[in-house]
Every structure is written in C-alpha cells, then in structure tokens.
Amino acid sequence: MHILVFIKQVPHGESPFEISKDGHTIQFPSNTSYAINSYDEYALEEALILAEIIPDTVISVATIGPKKAETALRRALAIGAHHAYHYIAENASVVSTFEKAEILAEHAKSHPFDIILAGSMSEDSAHAALGPMLAALLDIPWATHIMKLEVNPAEKSIRAQREIDVSTRQSITLPMPALIAVQSGINRPRYPSLSNTLRAKKQEIVEILLHRTSQSNAKSRFHLPHRTKETHMLTGSCEENARALYEYLHTKSLL
Amino acid sequence: MKxxxxIIIEHIEGNIRxxxxELASLARMDHLIDRYDWSAAIAGNDIENAAALFAEKTGIHVIALRNDSLERFSGEGYLRAYECAAREVVPEIVFASHTPLGCDIAPALAVKRGMSFVSSVQKIAFSNERIMATRERCNGKIRExxxxxxxxxxxxxxxxxxACKHAETSGRVSVRNIDIGKLQSLPxxxxxxLTSGAELTNAEVxxxxxxxxxxxxxxxxxxxxxxLFPRSAIGGSRAACxxxxxxYGFQIGMTGRSVSPKLYFACGISGSAQHIAGMKNxxxxxxxxxxxxxxxxxxxxVGVVDAIERFVPVFVDLVGDKKDL
Structure with missing residues (x-):
C-alpha cells in the first residue's frame, strides 16, 4: 500500500515576528526555529501506525517550502517515512493554498497512492483548505477532522470517524484511493531516535524547483490584534506580580 | 440585476446549527442587505421542515436540495448538492460556517466552481464598495x-x-429534487x-x-x-487536551464547551479564536x-508574563500566607 503524506514547515508557535511597514509581509528573524506543522505530525504518525499494521506499506512525504523546509522532511524520514519530495519555493508563503493544492495534485497524479494523509489545518495560516481542495482536484472521496482511522487493505476501504464537536462524531466509509485530513489529538506523534536521525541525514530527498510565480491576486494586510480590554499588565518581579494579582482579585471580591 | x-445552512440530522x-445576520448588515440578492441552501433528505424554519426565522429564500443519498453528511454528496445550488444561483459570494462540516465542503466547492476561498473569518466590514474580511493567523497573534x-x-x-433577529416576513422555500449520481462515500x-466535564458549566472559577x-x-x-477557590474547576484548551x-470532556473552546465563570485563569494559553469562542463571556x-x-x-x-511553574506556586503560597493571617 502507498501512503502520501503532505506536510508543511511552520515557525515555532512562540517565535517573535515583524510585520512589514506596508503590512503585506510577515517576517521572522533568521534565528527562528521551525517545526513540522503539528496537525501534519498527527497525519504522519497515522501513516506510521498504518505501516506497522499493513505489510509492504510505503510512506512518501512531500512538502512545498523554502530550502530550509528540508529539515521537516529529514525529521519525517527519521521517524519512518520512506521517500521525501521537496518542492522548493523560496516564496512559499505567498503561494496560495489553491496553488499548493494544484502542485500537490500533480505530484499525486505522477506517484502511486492509496491514501493521502494531511493535517486538517496549518498552525500559521490556518486556512483548513488544502485537503478538500486536493480531493476536488483529484476527484477522489475525502473526509476531514478525522479522529479514528481503520484501513482494510483487502477490501480497499477506509473506515473513519470525524469529530463534529467534542461529544459528536460521525463515521464514514470511503473506498481507496481517498484523502484523509486528521484532527489534532488522533494519536501521540513519536520522536525520532538519534540513530534514525543520523541515518535520515544521508537519505535522498528528491528536490523539484518550482519556477511558477504566484497567480494569487488576493492581497492581505497584516496587523496586530487590537486590545478589546484595558489589560492591567503586571511588570514587576514574580513576588510583586503575585501581590498585585492578589490585590486585584481581593478588591474585585474574587478572592 | 443584483x-x-x-448561505450554506449547516445542520445535523435536520437540526440547524x-x-x-449567525450567517443569516450578514444579510441584514448595512450595505450588504441591498447590495445582494440573498438566498440560502440546505442539503439533505428530509429537510423541508428545517428549510421552512430557516426561511421563517431569517426571511431569506431557502433552496432545499433533496436527495435520498443526502440523508447523512458526506463531503462528496453535499458538495454535489451545493454545486447544483451554485449552478442555479450563480453566486458572487458563498458564506459557510468554519466548522468541521463547513470546512469539509467549502474549499472543495471553491475549486469546483472556480471561486476564490477565504476562510476562518472573524469580522466582515464594508468599505469602498468592497467587502473586507478579517481573519487570524498564527493562533490569533496576527490579524489579516x-x-x-x-x-x-x-x-x-x-x-x-x-444570531440573526427574527424576520418580519418569512422567506420562500423552493424544494429541488436533485440528481447527484452514485456516491463513493458511505456516510x-x-x-x-456523554463526556465528562459538566462541572465546568457551574464552576465560578x-x-x-x-x-x-x-x-x-x-x-x-x-x-x-x-x-484556593470554592466552586472551582480545571479545564483546558484543545492543545492541552x-x-x-x-x-477532552474538559476542553473549552469552539469544539469543546462554552463557559462563563466569574473568574477565568488562562494558564499558558495563547488565545486562538478557537479557544476564545468558548471563554470570552x-x-x-x-x-x-x-x-x-x-x-x-x-x-x-490582568496579564502576567511569566512561566506557569514559576509564577503560580509563588501566587499560591502568597494567598496561603494571607489566609493564615
């Protein structure tokens, strides 16, 4: 069985950033640390779990991103992916989700797959769009926000459970090939061992240079959120802050 | 012609969410009310009552897309239904909810209809004859x-x-028995x-x-x-769960519980819209x-910039000392 997993590299959640004066770009300093988008880590882990159950399963990962996104692919190889494809685009942040879906749909058309796994959204741009867009381009069935996944390779079918909210789920059966976008918390992503991390450093990553320039015409303006409240920020030492918080709660009769 | x-009407087994x-309130917004010819679409099998209810409450013309294979939700089936509606209406704009079911079909509908896609919008405004949407990125740190x-x-x-105020006059309902072919998905x-976590609803802190x-x-x-507090409970963000x-029963936020205590301590919570939706009250x-x-x-x-393991023990000790006095 062939599983394709699409992953994205994102800046660490607490990374400092700057918004350019014209508001059109978000800049992260050169020492920013990056990681695999956490939703995609769950997708990758789900592929690894399936590969443990189903013999002869081959996992390929692909990403679209700048050269430094290679570290995300190396980590995917270190935890057990077999092949890695890197669509190199230095300006990946301005490529629209639809354009990314088109690139990955072309990738899927030229590589064998029974299941495409992806995260339900990315932590940084949070569009939650790639999976269904990709399925629509490939004309394959799909389901998103999946919290439970069972694959029957003999019947070529997938049984999945989607989360509608924390106490409501729906089951769905899809024939393969299909696309599954997983919800966070479906599993516990593993960590790579040191020996596998070292091995992954030598593994081949297929690089494809993207020459296309973005056709996206939606121009965004970024800004910081506005304060909705007069927040009392405590700026003293730990002890001073504790006393100030106590005073606040005491005067409000909350403590 | 306008x-x-x-609007895509999300429902679970005929119960409108x-x-x-809330989407219907867009049709009452200044500028938007007159600018567009509004309609709403609902897909399913036994949905005439839901369609009538929505039309009555909102005053919007509802197109009910009926097919036996739509009894249960599948992205594939509901997409085909909404494609039928889009072919009939040819909308300039489609509004759907940013929920697991809404997100399952909306991006695919955009692809199939050659429309742009803008998601997880928090605010809609109107200026210079254009609709301006505000959404958030990076867990709410950046607005776009x-x-x-x-x-x-x-x-x-x-x-x-x-939520949309009750309309003075009901909208029409048009029922369409649509052909969506055979579905591959079996919803x-x-x-x-029943999950745990009910105590969150009554907790004061x-x-x-x-x-x-x-x-x-x-x-x-x-x-x-x-x-430190009587009638208190512990909850968490999606990430904490x-x-x-x-x-998970104690999850607070869009896919979890909504709470409105007297006092809420957000410990190590970044504050995504997903979470804020559940605790802003x-x-x-x-x-x-x-x-x-x-x-x-x-x-x-009140905001404290500090690590939980550093600040909280100091605060707890301080309150303990005060109580001993």
Missing part, C-alpha cells in the same frame, strides 16, 4: 485583512457574528457521547491549561491554584503566559 449571495443563523475577491467562498468562525450515523503548561507535572500547580494534560480573565505577544493578553483583565 449580484447573488448564498446556531452558526447558520483581505478584500474579498469576486467570486469567493468564505467561511465564518462560529460566534463571530450575532455513517452520528454518535453523541475556572483554571484553564494551555500548551504553555508544558508537562503533566506542572498541572499540580494549576490544581493548587484551583483549590491533545497533549494529554486535560481530558468570563467576567474577569487573568492570563499567565511567558510569551508577551500571546493574543490572550488582548482580552485579559
């Missing part, structure tokens, strides 16, 4: 303003808009499970954990903080986070 705007009525391109499918966060039943709590060991500090710090919010850029500080009454 351009068309169409609150977020669909986008002039909606034409044509567009746009998903709106639940809770971002007020199953919906299961409702909630101590809530986020990703910033870091490890299960640090939950001890939160339990000590909660024990995913990390196993808090049981707390009367007082205290945020503790070592990331000074965390958006939770924008809605907090």
């Amino acid at each position: 351009p068309k705007a169409c 609150e977020c669909a009525f 303003d986008i002039v909606l391109p034409v044509p567009t499918v746009c998903t709106i966060m639940p809770g971002a808009l007020p 199953g039943t919906i299961t409702h499970s 909630i101590v809530s954990a986020g990703r910033g709590v870091g490890t299960p060991q640090h939950m001890e500090h939160l339990r000590n903080l909660a024990s 995913d990390m196993g710090l808090v049981d 707390a009367r007082a919010i205290v945020a503790i986070n070592r990331d000074k850029n965390a958006p939770i500080f924008q809605i907090a009454d």
Whole structure:
C-alpha cells in the first residue's frame, strides 16, 4: 500500500515576528526555529501506525517550502517515512493554498497512492483548505477532522470517524484511493531516535524547483490584534506580580 | 440585476446549527442587505421542515436540495448538492460556517466552481464598495485583512457574528429534487457521547491549561491554584487536551464547551479564536503566559508574563500566607 503524506514547515508557535511597514509581509528573524506543522505530525504518525499494521506499506512525504523546509522532511524520514519530495519555493508563503493544492495534485497524479494523509489545518495560516481542495482536484472521496482511522487493505476501504464537536462524531466509509485530513489529538506523534536521525541525514530527498510565480491576486494586510480590554499588565518581579494579582482579585471580591 | 449571495445552512440530522443563523445576520448588515440578492441552501433528505424554519426565522429564500443519498453528511454528496445550488444561483459570494462540516465542503466547492476561498473569518466590514474580511493567523497573534475577491467562498468562525433577529416576513422555500449520481462515500450515523466535564458549566472559577503548561507535572500547580477557590474547576484548551494534560470532556473552546465563570485563569494559553469562542463571556480573565505577544493578553483583565511553574506556586503560597493571617 502507498501512503502520501503532505506536510508543511511552520515557525515555532512562540517565535517573535515583524510585520512589514506596508503590512503585506510577515517576517521572522533568521534565528527562528521551525517545526513540522503539528496537525501534519498527527497525519504522519497515522501513516506510521498504518505501516506497522499493513505489510509492504510505503510512506512518501512531500512538502512545498523554502530550502530550509528540508529539515521537516529529514525529521519525517527519521521517524519512518520512506521517500521525501521537496518542492522548493523560496516564496512559499505567498503561494496560495489553491496553488499548493494544484502542485500537490500533480505530484499525486505522477506517484502511486492509496491514501493521502494531511493535517486538517496549518498552525500559521490556518486556512483548513488544502485537503478538500486536493480531493476536488483529484476527484477522489475525502473526509476531514478525522479522529479514528481503520484501513482494510483487502477490501480497499477506509473506515473513519470525524469529530463534529467534542461529544459528536460521525463515521464514514470511503473506498481507496481517498484523502484523509486528521484532527489534532488522533494519536501521540513519536520522536525520532538519534540513530534514525543520523541515518535520515544521508537519505535522498528528491528536490523539484518550482519556477511558477504566484497567480494569487488576493492581497492581505497584516496587523496586530487590537486590545478589546484595558489589560492591567503586571511588570514587576514574580513576588510583586503575585501581590498585585492578589490585590486585584481581593478588591474585585474574587478572592 | 443584483449580484447573488448564498448561505450554506449547516445542520445535523435536520437540526440547524446556531452558526447558520449567525450567517443569516450578514444579510441584514448595512450595505450588504441591498447590495445582494440573498438566498440560502440546505442539503439533505428530509429537510423541508428545517428549510421552512430557516426561511421563517431569517426571511431569506431557502433552496432545499433533496436527495435520498443526502440523508447523512458526506463531503462528496453535499458538495454535489451545493454545486447544483451554485449552478442555479450563480453566486458572487458563498458564506459557510468554519466548522468541521463547513470546512469539509467549502474549499472543495471553491475549486469546483472556480471561486476564490477565504476562510476562518472573524469580522466582515464594508468599505469602498468592497467587502473586507478579517481573519487570524498564527493562533490569533496576527490579524489579516483581505478584500474579498469576486467570486469567493468564505467561511465564518462560529460566534463571530450575532444570531440573526427574527424576520418580519418569512422567506420562500423552493424544494429541488436533485440528481447527484452514485456516491463513493458511505456516510455513517452520528454518535453523541456523554463526556465528562459538566462541572465546568457551574464552576465560578475556572483554571484553564494551555500548551504553555508544558508537562503533566506542572498541572499540580494549576490544581493548587484551583483549590484556593470554592466552586472551582480545571479545564483546558484543545492543545492541552491533545497533549494529554486535560481530558477532552474538559476542553473549552469552539469544539469543546462554552463557559462563563466569574473568574477565568488562562494558564499558558495563547488565545486562538478557537479557544476564545468558548471563554470570552468570563467576567474577569487573568492570563499567565511567558510569551508577551500571546493574543490572550488582548482580552485579559490582568496579564502576567511569566512561566506557569514559576509564577503560580509563588501566587499560591502568597494567598496561603494571607489566609493564615
């Protein structure tokens, strides 16, 4: 069985950033640390779990991103992916989700797959769009926000459970090939061992240079959120802050 | 002729979800009300009553897309249904809810209809003859303003808009028996499970954990903080539940519970719209986070920039000392 997993590299959640004066770009300093988008880590882990159950399963990962996104692919190889494809685009942040879906749909058309796994959204741009867009381009069935996944390779079918909210789920059966976008918390992503991390450093990553320039015409303006409240920020030492918080709660009769 | 705007009515087994009525409030917004010819579409098998209810409450013309294979939700089936509606209406803009079911079909509809896609919108405004959408990125740290391109499918966060006021006159209902061919997907039943966490609803003080709590060991500090208050409970963000710090039944936010305690401690919670949707009605919010850029500080009454394991024990000890006096 062939599983394709699409992953994205994102800046660490607490990374400092700057918004350019014209508001059109978000800049992260050169020492920013990056990681695999956490939703995609769950997708990758789900592929690894399936590969443990189903013999002869081959996992390929692909990403679209700048050269430094290679570290995300190396980590995917270190935890057990077999092949890695890197669509190199230095300006990946301005490529629209639809354009990314088109690139990955072309990738899927030229590589064998029974299941495409992806995260339900990315932590940084949070569009939650790639999976269904990709399925629509490939004309394959799909389901998103999946919290439970069972694959029957003999019947070529997938049984999945989607989360509608924390106490409501729906089951769905899809024939393969299909696309599954997983919800966070479906599993516990593993960590790579040191020996596998070292091995992954030598593994081949297929690089494809993207020459296309973005056709996206939606121009965004970024800004910081506005304060909705007069927040009392405590700026003293730990002890001073504790006393100030106590005073606040005491005067409000909350403590 | 006016351009068309169409609302996708989300429902579970014929019960219309609150977020669909929120979308209807767009049709009453200044500028939008006259600019568009509004309609709404609902797909399913036994949906005539739901369609009539929506038309009556909102005054919007409802197109009910009927087919036996739509008894249960599948992205494939519902997409085909909404494609039928889009072929009939040819909307310049489609509004759907940014929910697991809305997000399952809206991006695919955009692809199939050659429309742009703008998602998880928090605010809609109108200026210079254009619709401006505001959405958030990076867990709420950055806001993004986008002039909606034409044509567009746009998903709106639940809770971002007020529910639509009851209309004076009912809208029409047009039932369409549509042909959607044979589906590959076999959607199953919906299961409702009783989860833990009911005590959150009655708690006066909630101590809530986020990703910033870091490890299960640090939950001890939160339990000590909660024990300072009678009628208190511990909850958590989605991230805290995913990390196993808090049981999913105690999740606060869009896919979890909505709470409105007297006092809410947000411990190591960044403050994504997903989370804020569930706790914005707390009367007082205290945020503790070592990331000074965390958006939770924008809605907090008191903010402390510090690590949970550093600040909380000091605060708990201080309160203990005061109580001993």
